[in-house]
Amino acid sequence: MLLSLRGNYYYRSGSTKQEIKGNALMEFLLRKSGKTWDDVVEPRATLSDIDGKTVAQYKSDASRDGRLPDDRLGDLPLDEFLDKLHLLENGQLKRAGIVLFGKDQARFYPNQIVKIGRFGLEGDDLKFQEVVEGNLLHLLRKTVAELNRKFFVKPISFEGLQRIEKDEYPLAAVREILLNALVHRDYMSSFIQVRIYDDKFWVWNAGTLPENLSPELLKQSHPSRPHNPLIADVCFKGGYIDSWGRGTLKIINSCLEAGLPEPKITEQFGGIPVEIFKNRYTAENLKKLGLNERQLKAVAYVKENASITNSKNQTICRVSKSTATRDIKELEDKRVLVNQGTKGSSAVYGLA
Secondary structure, eight states: OEEEETTEEEEEETTEEEEEOHHHHHHHHHHHTTOOGGGSBOTTOOGGGBOHHHHHHHHHHHHHHTOSSOGGGGGSOHHHHHHHTTOEETTEEBHHHHHHHBSOHHHHOTTOEEEEEEESSSTTOEEEEEEEESOHHHHHHHHHHHIIIIIOOOOEEEETTEEEEOOSSOHHHHHHHHHHHHHHSOTTSOOEEEEEOSSEEEEEEEOOOOTTOOTTGGGSOOOOOOSSHHHHHHHHHTTSSOSSSOHHHHHHHHHHHTTOOOOEEOOBTTEEEEEEESSTTSHHHHHHTTOOHHHHHHHHHHHHHSOEEHHHHHHHHTOOHHHHHHHHHHHHHTTSEEEOSOOGGGOEEEEO
């Protein structure tokens, strides 16, 4: 029930009363009327604002995935095709049509951009940045292309004479995180932020989780409740997402399969940040193992120099031989360090 008290609006559910305002109030009123933000007509837009190349790419993708309700939809004229996707109402374009296929986003929704920044270890250490603008499908492709071109560093190894390139982060996780941010974001709020640190990949999109769905529940099977149902439906038919609420599970599983720590999903700053970690040796993850400051310093040394000895550990931590031995033994027990073959005082340890 919506209450108005002294010009403020409150939503009452049972004994709970919660103030709602701004975009949340607009969304509440839309949903009460049977609409969502993406399902509303954009009166300023005409078919000339639709990018034909994006539509053609979408038709190709949808045809390959086979999710369109009728294979013949790809042959329809533009207006009929958009109407079949429920992107028109009485011949007028809906907001979802502009978000998905528009050619001049800044004219309608200036925050439909992705900002990418390369940082050091901390958020105040910005090294360089890029801004990607365009419709949803362009943003997905262009953002991934920019990440691979300028931001990601691919570790290279060799098997015999064959050169092997391993993705810095699981491609499936990166793609799913970006899709979730693009499809489920609040388009009336801030732009999407992508931050690449030395040790993690971080994406934030404006918006909130649906009622009764918490970050913890995203780690298990849950129903799909999209923030923008029309945008989500068109993306499903194009083969970009599924409709079973498995996106977060794909992110988690692809990271675990790659030997990385479990991703971190929270609600912060009026949005949903998702973090995936380059390896399990970040300070944040190591602290979860209960390492002391000396052990953290030892691991940092190994990350920088590939290995450590007992004597070197004594030097950098300024401790006795017995303390250094005990610290290294605990790191072995916790599978952070591993003996590289030698024993005794000359033993060398590397990351497990």
